[in-house]
Amino acid sequence: METDYRILVVDDEERIRRLLKMYLEREGYQIEEAENGITALEMAVEKDYDLILLDIMMPGKDGVEVCRDLREKKPTPVIMLTAKGEEINRVQGFEAGTDDYIVKPFSPREVVLRVKAILRRSSNHGYIQADTSTKDILVFPHLNIDNDAHRVTADGVEVTLTPKEYELLYFLAKSTDKVFDREQLLKEVWHYEFFGDLRTVDTHVKRLREKLNKVSENAAKMIVTVWGVGYKFEVVNG
CATH class of the missing domain: 1.10.10.10 (Winged helix-like DNA-binding domain superfamily/Winged helix DNA-binding domain)
Known part of the structure; x- marks a missing residue:
């Protein structure tokens, strides 16, 4: 199965990026990666992604900052990845313009379902x-x-x-x-x-x-x- 949906996975932990990439590629999505917020924002502004999976807690520029800065330039759908207990960060994420959040540790199946739901609702592919x-x-x-x-x-x-x-x-x-x-x-x-x-x-x-x-x-x-x-x-x- 192949699609032309392109997703950016952003997390400073390589094992999480690999896990997400493996499961999402099984669904036919094209996956690109970024290990920090600064690189992620540059990539998100320069390229057009159908969805961004964005970790909240990252060194340098955290996910909330990335989402807030991105929202000034693009409406790209964003799903935040957040650890348990980070209630205030989830609130800040929604205020910054994120569309959904997933709590770590997460089920890869849940991630896939959430991604599919967001893409169904938001993708330009649905405009035809x-x-x-x-x-x-x-x-x-x-x-x-x-x-x-x-x-x-x-x-x-x-x-x-x-x-x-x-x-x-x-x-x-x-x-x-x-x-x-x-x-x-x-x-x-x-x-x-x-x-x-x-x-x-x-x-x-x-x-x-x-x-x-x-x-x-x-x-x-x-x-x-x-x-x-x-x-x-x-x-x-x-």
């Missing part, structure tokens, strides 16, 4: 769709969300989002005018409990609004803050 009659499309004034292709357009211009930004937008847009508190969004979009640390939701909403606003101010206004409660999606006709 044929039968438009069965498409799952949300159409609003100033904003279209094609869930089959995972494509968002605002006033006719495509908006590039990370997988988690897309999931957040789609989740809100499916329930127009319904208010969701941050705990609900963490559970439904991130599938993770943050035990009271809700900053990652605000960070992603801010980033999502900024990206939409660059293309359409009206589209950005559809994500509404309900003070003291959370967020909702409200149709703007103006």
Whole structure:
């Protein structure tokens, strides 16, 4: 089995890189490696990867820094690798824009399943769709969300989002005018409990609004803050 999906594996431990490479290559993925954050960021900016597996704890530049710097330039999907007990690091990772995390020691099978799930949701390969009659499309004034292709357009211009930004937008847009508190969004979009640390939701909403606003101010206004409660999606006709 061969695919044209290219994945960057970043970890300062060679044995972990070898293990991940072995299992992912069995699935037909093309694997490249980096042993530190500085090299990883250079490679991620220079090349186009479909996914990056990124260890959090690395010397020099850690995974959170790499993800944060990468998000300023590219929406490449990122799965963080984190050791048990690094709760605060996982929170920081989500705030930096990671799309998922896997706790060490991990099952290689779990890694493969998580990788496949992210690639299904986010890859540009999914943009080539044929039968438009069965498409799952949300159409609003100033904003279209094609869930089959995972494509968002605002006033006719495509908006590039990370997988988690897309999931957040789609989740809100499916329930127009319904208010969701941050705990609900963490559970439904991130599938993770943050035990009271809700900053990652605000960070992603801010980033999502900024990206939409660059293309359409009206589209950005559809994500509404309900003070003291959370967020909702409200149709703007103006």
